[in-house]
Amino acid sequence: xxxxxxxxxxxxxxxxxxxxxxxxxxxxxxxxxxxxxxxxxxxxxxxxxxxxxxxxxxxxxxxxxxxxxxxxxxxxxxxx
Numbered sequence: 001x002x003x004x005x006x007x008x009x010x011x012x013x014x015x016x017x018x019x020x021x022x023x024x025x026x027x028x029x030x031x032x033x034x035x036x037x038x039x040x041x042x043x044x045x046x047x048x049x050x051x052x053x054x055x056x057x058x059x060x061x062x063x064x065x066x067x068x069x070x071x072x073x074x075x076x077x078x079x080x
Contacts, residue, residue: 017067024080028053 032050036043052058066073 014067017073018063020077021063021066024076025053025059 028049032053035046035050066076
């Protein structure tokens with residue numbers, strides 16, 4: 001695994017992570033119309049997530065964290 005990691009240029013890995021994050025954001029934006037009507041904590045959290053996904057500063061900050069912090073990246077990939 002380590003040998004394979006060394007074979008891949010750092011900029012290639014960064015591009016791969018960047019593209020993956022961008023695809024996740026794009027997919028997430030497409031799901032907004034599927035949010036059910038109603039009240040409740042989970043619905044409010046979900047609406048807040050969609051509101052945050054429209055804020056380019058938040059999306060950009062989370063992209064930096066996703067790309068730089070491997071534990072978060074792995075966890076995010078598993079959840080997504």
